[in-house]
Amino acid sequence: xxxxxGKSVLVLGGSRGIGAAIVRRFANExxxxxxxxxxxxxxxxxxxxxxxxxxxxxxxxxxxxxIARVRDSGPLDVLVVNAGxxxxxxxxxxxxxxxxxxxxxxxxxxxxxxxxxxRQMPEGGRIIVIGSVNGDRMPVPGxxxxxxxKSALQGMARGLARDFGPGGITIxxxxxxxxxxxxxxxxxxxxxxxxxxxxxxRHGRPEEVAxxxxxxxxxxxxxxTGAMHTIDGAFGA
Ligand code: NDP
Numbered sequence: 001x002x003x004x005x006g007k008s009v010l011v012l013g014g015s016r017g018i019g020a021a022i023v024r025r026f027a028n029e030x031x032x033x034x035x036x037x038x039x040x041x042x043x044x045x046x047x048x049x050x051x052x053x054x055x056x057x058x059x060x061x062x063x064x065x066x067i068a069r070v071r072d073s074g075p076l077d078v079l080v081v082n083a084g085x086x087x088x089x090x091x092x093x094x095x096x097x098x099x100x101x102x103x104x105x106x107x108x109x110x111x112x113x114x115x116x117x118x119r120q121m122p123e124g125g126r127i128i129v130i131g132s133v134n135g136d137r138m139p140v141p142g143x144x145x146x147x148x149x150k151s152a153l154q155g156m157a158r159g160l161a162r163d164f165g166p167g168g169i170t171i172x173x174x175x176x177x178x179x180x181x182x183x184x185x186x187x188x189x190x191x192x193x194x195x196x197x198x199x200x201x202r203h204g205r206p207e208e209v210a211x212x213x214x215x216x217x218x219x220x221x222x223x224x225t226g227a228m229h230t231i232d233g234a235f236g237a
Contacts, residue, residue: 001030002029002030003029003218003219004026004029004030004031004078004214004217004218005029005030005031006030006031006032007026007031007032007077007078007217008031008032008073008075008076008077008078009026009031009032009033009034009076009077009078009079009080009217010033010034010035010036010069010070010073010076010078010079010080010117011023011026011033011034011035011036011080011082012035012036012058012060012066012069012079012080012081012082012083012109012113013035013036013037013038013060013081013082013083013084014033014035014036014037014044014047014053014055014080014082015035015036015037015038015040015041015043015044015047015055016040016043016181016182017179017181017182017183017206018082018130018176018179018181018206018209018210019035019080019082019083019130020043020047020206021205021206021207021209021210022080022082022206022209022210022213022214023035023047023051023053024047024050024051024207024210025207025210025211025213025214026053026078026214026217027051027052027053028051029214031077031078033051033053033054034053034054034055034056034073035047035048035053035054035055035056036055036056036057036058036060036069036083037055037056037057037058038057038058038059038060038083041057056069060083060084060104060105060109061101061104061105061109062104063104063108063109063112066109066112066113066116067112067113067116070112070113070116070117071116071119071120074116074117074119074120074121075120075121075122076117076120076121076125077121077122077124077125077126078125078126078127078128078217079113079114079117079121079125079126079127079128080128080129080130080213080217081109081110081113081114081127081128081129081130082130083105083109084105084106084130084149085102085105085106085183086102086143086145086146086183087099087102087145087146088142088143088146089142090141090142091144091145094145099145102145102146102149103148103149106146106149106150106152106153107149107152107153107156110129110153110156111156114127114129114156114160114171115160118160118163118164118167118169121167121169122168123167123168123169124168124169124219124222125164125167125168125169125170126169126170126171126172126216126217126221127160127164127169127170127171127172128171128172128173128174128213128216128217129153129156129157129171129172129173129174130173130174130176130209130213131150131153131154131173131174131175131228132146132147132150132175132176132177133175133176133177133230133232133235133236134146134147134150135147135150135151135153135154135173135175135228136151136175136228136230136236137235137236139197140193150175153173154173154228157171157172157173157226157227157228158226160226161225161226161227162226164225165225165226170216170221170222170224170225171225171226172216172221172224172225172226172227172228172229173227173228173229174209174212174213174216174229174231175228175229175230175231175232176204176209176230176231176232177194177198177204177230177231177232177233177235177236178194178195178198178203178204178232178233178235179203179204179205179206179208179209180203180204180205180206181206184203186202186203191203194235197235197236198232198233198234198235199233199234199237200233200234201233202233204231204232204233208231209231212229212231216229
């Protein structure tokens with residue numbers, strides 16, 4: 001029997017890409033999975049019926065909705081915060097409202113969701129947040145706001161690990177490099193640029209990230225917390 005059998009899992013942002021692979025992985029392991037979506041209702045409903053999971057509409061840019069979703073889904077054994085996106089271009093050209101929304105989705109939601117989950121989580125609880133290798137390295141222009149959000153998750157995880165550790169709850173950040181999803185398709189225009197930075201010259205697959213998340217959620221990772229786990233083909237090495 002899987003170590004994740006019967007675990008109560010919430011994935012924020014599970015309708016597509018890496019999040020959908022995480023939903024599939026936990027569902028295949030026999031966990032009871034709920035996931036949120038925002039713009040992709042049809043994809044979410046297809047994934048829910050394919051995997052036997054539950055899809056719920058929640059905008060990660062809406063702080064109170066995120067907190068309520070986590071609270072009403074609890075007590076959780078595992079929280080995965082995957083919802084996130086990037087804005088591109090010279091920071092001097094950004095609309096400040098767009099930057100603020102990015103911060104709400106990529107930073108505020110992970111913080112409030114993690115804190116709310118930890119209020120009810122039993123000992124052995126696991127919180128896993130999807131960051132990015134761009135939290136460590138930013139080798140191209142036009143992505144400063146995104147890098148800001150992913151670096152912020154590092155300090156968050158280090159600090160919350162201290163708060164949650166005595167209760168037996170771990171929190172970790174998984175930092176992917178280029179992964180083949182709608183947000184970063186392997187056949188996109190920046191493929192050669194990205195692969196040029198990498199030792200393994202291909203995009204990663206969402207399932208590879210899901211495998212790392214599943215390990216962090218399992219009993220072998222009970223001593224792993226406040227840490228960043230990079231899976232990037234040496235993009236940032
Ligand atoms: P996709 O664009 O393929 O999927 C994004 C997922 O997040 C979708 O399920 C989307 O749901 C959800 N999401 C986005 N905004 C919201 C919101 N406001 N409320 C609820 N859900 C939301 O992206 P990826 O799978 O590529 O990325 C997933 C995570 O991995 C992100 O945090 C990203 O920063 C990170 N990452 C990705 C890398 C890559 O190369 N692909 C590299 C490094 C990090 P919906 O469509 O329903 O709105």
